[in-house]
Amino acid sequence: MSVLLIAEHNNKNLKPFTLNAISAASKIDAEVHVLVAGSGCESVAKEVAAVPLVKKVLHCDSPNYQNYLPENLAPLVTKNADKYDHIVASANTFGKNFMPRVAAALDTSQVSDIIKVNSPDTFVRPIYAGNAFATVKSNDKKRCVTIRPTSFEPAPKTGGSAQVDKVDAADIPNFSKFVKREETKSERPELGTARIVVSGGRGLESGENFKLINDIADKLNAAVGASRAAVDAGYISNDHQVGQTGKVVVPDLYIAVGISGAIQHLAGMKESKIIVAINKDGEAPIFSIADYGLEADLFKALPEFLSELNKLNTIQK
Amino acid sequence: MSTNPPDDNATEESVKLKESGKVKEIVAVTIGDDKAQETVRKALAVGADRGIHVKSDTYIEPLGIAKILKKVVEKEKPDMVFFGKQAIDDDCNQTGQMLAAMLNWPQATFSSKVTLKDKSMEIVREIDEGLETVEVNLPAVVTCDLRLNEPRYASLPNIMKAKKKPIDQMIAKDLGVDITNRVQQLKVEEPPKRKAGIKVANVAELVSKLKNEAKVI
Numbered sequence: 143m144s145v146l147l148i149a150e151h152n153n154k155n156l157k158p159f160t161l162n163a164i165s166a167a168s169k170i171d172a173e174v175h176v177l178v179a180g181s182g183c184e185s186v187a188k189e190v191a192a193v194p195l196v197k198k199v200l201h202c203d204s205p206n207y208q209n210y211l212p213e214n215l216a217p218l219v220t221k222n223a224d225k226y227d228h229i230v231a232s233a234n235t236f237g238k239n240f241m242p243r244v245a246a247a248l249d250t251s252q253v254s255d256i257i258k259v260n261s262p263d264t265f266v267r268p269i270y271a272g273n274a275f276a277t278v279k280s281n282d283k284k285r286c287v288t289i290r291p292t293s294f295e296p297a298p299k300t301g302g303s304a305q306v307d308k309v310d311a312a313d314i315p316n317f318s319k320f321v322k323r324e325e326t327k328s329e330r331p332e333l334g335t336a337r338i339v340v341s342g343g344r345g346l347e348s349g350e351n352f353k354l355i356n357d358i359a360d361k362l363n364a365a366v367g368a369s370r371a372a373v374d375a376g377y378i379s380n381d382h383q384v385g386q387t388g389k390v391v392v393p394d395l396y397i398a399v400g401i402s403g404a405i406q407h408l409a410g411m412k413e414s415k416i417i418v419a420i421n422k423d424g425e426a427p428i429f430s431i432a433d434y435g436l437e438a439d440l441f442k443a444l445p446e447f448l449s450e451l452n453k454l455n456t457i458q459k
Numbered sequence: 460m461s462t463n464p465p466d467d468n469a470t471e472e473s474v475k476l477k478e479s480g481k482v483k484e485i486v487a488v489t490i491g492d493d494k495a496q497e498t499v500r501k502a503l504a505v506g507a508d509r510g511i512h513v514k515s516d517t518y519i520e521p522l523g524i525a526k527i528l529k530k531v532v533e534k535e536k537p538d539m540v541f542f543g544k545q546a547i548d549d550d551c552n553q554t555g556q557m558l559a560a561m562l563n564w565p566q567a568t569f570s571s572k573v574t575l576k577d578k579s580m581e582i583v584r585e586i587d588e589g590l591e592t593v594e595v596n597l598p599a600v601v602t603c604d605l606r607l608n609e610p611r612y613a614s615l616p617n618i619m620k621a622k623k624k625p626i627d628q629m630i631a632k633d634l635g636v637d638i639t640n641r642v643q644q645l646k647v648e649e650p651p652k653r654k655a656g657i658k659v660a661n662v663a664e665l666v667s668k669l670k671n672e673a674k675v676i
């Protein structure tokens with residue numbers, strides 16, 4: 143049978159993590175169908191149809207789905223779930239929000255945040271803040287699965303031409319309302335998909351001092367991350383938080399500055415290819431997972447770092 | 460037995476609503492073995508009025524937990540149900556949303572600000588892109604982020620008083636809901652360990668390593 147994947151988008155463009163979810167879905171079953179539900183989102187349906195791994199697009203256009211309220215979206219997914227063995231979405235704040243509603247409606251025990259597909263019913267997922275990997279087998283007939291996007295390669299974007307079927311909107315309950323979204327706008331790459339991430343922690347001591355982090359990030363074309371302590375202290379907004387209760391990132395290079403390395407932080411970054419730690423405390427736990435550790439005062443080290451980077455003839459972008 | 464951290468934020472938020480005069484009664488519910496009762500006692504010690512302990516000596520998946528809570532909600536008829544946004548052991552992030560779906564209620568997940576209005580709540584939610592504000596009609600389910608509030612500690616007199624507050628007991632398997640687990644844990648492994656790294660002497664060495672050895676910049 144086949145997999146139904148729910149696309150995440152902003153009614154104009156597909157969000158990049160959907161491509162990672164598509165590649166994970168294709169490991170469950172080659173017959174991947176994608177539901178694009180939104181308002182005036184035809185361009186997204188087209189974009190998805192061009193992804194070679196996608197075999198069919200279900201396109202539902204209705205103002206009901208403009209802001210993907212879970213109360214509205216879940217009944218649409220449930221209504222279209224009949225023909226599918228698997229319902230799949232990214233394990234980010236989009237998928238986490240609506241998928242359990244679908245699972246409950248289908249009386250299915252959801253498998254959250256998988257990092258590997260062993261077979262159509264057996265998956266690997268991290269538990270205890272990533273300190274253990276559990277292999278789990280779902281005995282449900284229909285399975286709801288959310289995927290940790292950073293654990294799967296993004297699917298190639300072009301070359302396909304899947305059929306696009308229009309589907310009707312479902313009834314909506316009318317008991318929730320979207321008010322507003324305050325998106326942090328940035329010229330920098332997205333935290334979740336950036337090749338390099340530079341993160342600051344409580345050691346930065348203030349929001350103003352994050353300029354030191356931003357300057358390095360701009361030089362390296364990197365995204366800016368943060369520890370929970372830095373977000374809680376108001377140095378930087380919540381969407382920058384890396385960790386168990388924030389975002390999971392797997393960049394080629396992760397630079398942790400003034401971050402002690404609590405397990406909840408490590409849960410969000412320890413799969414990074416190369417980890418650098420800059421911390422004045424030589425005993426900080428972050429050094430135990432760093433490939434390169436620099437024991438130094440960040441207020442001295444970061445300006446030096448910038449000037450060393452400025453000396454380089456070339457920097458990979 | 461300790462309370463899952465964001466669940467403390469859930470308790471705190473309900474206590475604050477009660478203190479503001481907008482909520483009449485707080486019922487703290489837990490599902491688990493006898494030791495789980497301690498988490499209800501803790502909630503009673505910071506301001507919940509009474510407790511319900513649904514006893515189960517075996518692990519129940521979020522789907523089963525949500526079904527049990529649905530029974531409790533149908534009996535208690537609350538206007539709001541507060542949860543932590545995720546369990547920090549299995550990180551499933553499901554139960555609140557599942558209960559909301561089963562009750563056909565709206566939900567506000569990952570909440571960092573709650574404003575109670577007449578017949579609705581306005582909630583600021585933490586999402587990947589930043590913040591989102593939604594308005595949900597009552598009754599509703601709210602799941603709480605750690606940033607929603609600062610959970611208080613119980614004072615000794617309140618801990619003593621809490622010992623006298625009632626905790627009703629129910630037995631999970633007598634509630635007439637199907638709580639058989641559907642997901643089987645086949646094995647648990649340690650993730651691959653990172654190989655130990657090195658300390659560099661100065662910034663120049665760091666940059667040189669990143670450029671010439673790791674080749675990441």
Ligand SMILES: Cc1cc2nc3c(=O)[nH]c(=O)nc-3n(C[C@H](O)[C@H](O)[C@H](O)COP(=O)(O)OP(=O)(O)OC[C@H]3O[C@@H](n4cnc5c(N)ncnc54)[C@H](O)[C@@H]3O)c2cc1C
Pocket residue numbers: 342343344345346368369370371372383384385386387388389399400401402403404405406407410420421422423426438439440441464465547605
């Ligand atoms: C349920 C739960 C969930 C959590 N989820 C997350 C999460 O998702 N993400 C997360 O990050 N945390 C999370 N935490 C919090 C976590 O436990 C830590 O408290 C937090 O990560 C600490 O942040 P920090 O390293 O910035 O601060 P600290 O631990 O205070 O460390 C600051 C570091 O900066 C160094 N430093 C200070 N000044 C300088 C200087 N001038 N130069 C160089 N170094 C300096 C210090 O040596 C220290 O190592 C969670 C906690 C709980 C209980």
